[in-house]
Structures are given as C-alpha cells and as structure tokens.
Amino acid sequence: METKILKVVAQTEVTKVQAKNGELAKCFIRLKELGNDYSDEYLCPLLGEMANKVFAPGQLVAVGLRFSTHENNGVFYQDIMANEIVLIN
Numbered sequence: 001m002e003t004k005i006l007k008v009v010a011q012t013e014v015t016k017v018q019a020k021n022g023e024l025a026k027c028f029i030r031l032k033e034l035g036n037d038y039s040d041e042y043l044c045p046l047l048g049e050m051a052n053k054v055f056a057p058g059q060l061v062a063v064g065l066r067f068s069t070h071e072n073n074g075v076f077y078q079d080i081m082a083n084e085i086v087l088i089n
Contacts, residue, residue: 001065001066002067003062003064003065004062004063004065005060005088006031006033006042006060007031007032007058007060008029008056008058008059009030009031009032011028011029011046011055012027013027014026015027024048025048025049025051025052027045027051029044029085030042031043031044044081045081045082046082050085053085059087060087061087062088063082063085063086064082064083064084064085065080065081065082065083066080066083
C-alpha cells in the first residue's frame with residue numbers, strides 16, 4: 001500500500017450494488033497528484049462508508065492506495081483501490 005497526498009478532481013453519485021451481505025454503497029473518485037496539468041491521475045472506487053463521504057473538487061486528501069493486477073483471457077487489468085481517505089484541508 002502506498003500513501004499519497006492528492007487533490008480531488010471529481011466524485012460520482014453514490015449507487016447501491018449487490019454484495020454477499022446485502023447492498024453496498026459504491027462511487028468513484030478521481031484524484032490528481034499535485035503539480036501541473038500533466039500530473040498523474042487515479043480513478044478509484046470507494047466502497048461502504050467511504051462512498052457516503054462527500055469530497056469537493058480541489059480538496060486535499062491523504063489517501064492509502066492499493067495497486068493490484070489480474071489477468072483474464074490473456075488480457076491484463078490494473079486495479080487501484082482507495083483503502084482510506086482523510087481530508088487534510
């Protein structure tokens with residue numbers, strides 16, 4: 001896991017998805033590294049209680065990111081999960 005300080009770009013509306021134990025809140029958040037227009041961005045799903053938190057564009061957050069990859073039928077995919085988000089401003 002890697003912890004980064006990032007800027008919130010956007011957050012989608014919360015939706016409910018089916019999980020093993022009932023419904024689970026889910027949304028996506030787009031985060032950008034500090035710097036210029038060409039800084040790296042990350043699109044991460046937020047699940048459960050984290051999905052119900054609202055972050056405004058431009059807010060700075062400390063984020064614990066977990067990067068993983070998997071293969072399906074010869075195609076490789078990368079997942080980026082936000083394990084924890086803490087507002088710092």
